[in-house]
Amino acid sequence: xxxxxxxxxxxxxxxxxxxxxxxxxxxxxxxxxxxxxxxxxxxxxxxxxxxxxxxxxxxxxxxxxxxxxxxxxxxxxxxxxxxxxxxxxxxxxxxxxxxxxxxxxx
Numbered sequence: 001x002x003x004x005x006x007x008x009x010x011x012x013x014x015x016x017x018x019x020x021x022x023x024x025x026x027x028x029x030x031x032x033x034x035x036x037x038x039x040x041x042x043x044x045x046x047x048x049x050x051x052x053x054x055x056x057x058x059x060x061x062x063x064x065x066x067x068x069x070x071x072x073x074x075x076x077x078x079x080x081x082x083x084x085x086x087x088x089x090x091x092x093x094x095x096x097x098x099x100x101x102x103x104x105x106x
Contacts (some may be wrong), residue, residue, distance in 0.1 A: 002026045004099045006087060011104045012079035020051065021074045022087050024097070028069040046091040049073055053103075054083035058076075063091075079105045 007021040024046065031043025039071045045067060051059040059075045077085075088098045 002089070002095075002097050003004075004087075004097065006099055008085060008101045009103060010101075011106065014081075014105050016079045017076050018079055018103070019074060019076050020087075020101075021072070021087060022049075022099070023070060023072045024068045024089055026089075026095075028071075030065045032065075033101075041092070042050060044095070046071060046089050046095065048079050048088075048090045049077065050088050051077075052086045052088075053077060054081065057085075070104055079103065081105055098100065 003025040005023045005095050009018050012018050024027060026046055029041045029044040031040065033041050034076065035041045045065055046063050048062040050057060058077045063071065084102050086098060086100045090096045
C-alpha cells in the first residue's frame, strides 16, 4: 500500500486561494527494466490523479511512465464552502488509493 502525505489548511476565509500539496510514496516501474532473473518487471505506474471538493472536481492530472517515483502534486483552489477535499490516485495493476481532508470555510 502507498503512504500519502497531504498538506492543506484546516480553515480558510471564503474567497481565499489555498494551496493543496500531496505526496504519494509508490514504487514506480516503467515496464522496460529487467529484473534479477532477466525478465522485464511489469509496468506499475500511477496513471491518474483527481481532486474533488464536495464531490466537484477541482483538479485532474494524467501521468505517464516518465513520472518520477513518489510523485508530488501541488495545486490551488478557491475556498467557497466548507467540506471535504478528496484526493484519488489510480494506476496499473488495479492500484487505487484515496485520502481526504476537511476544510472549514468561514
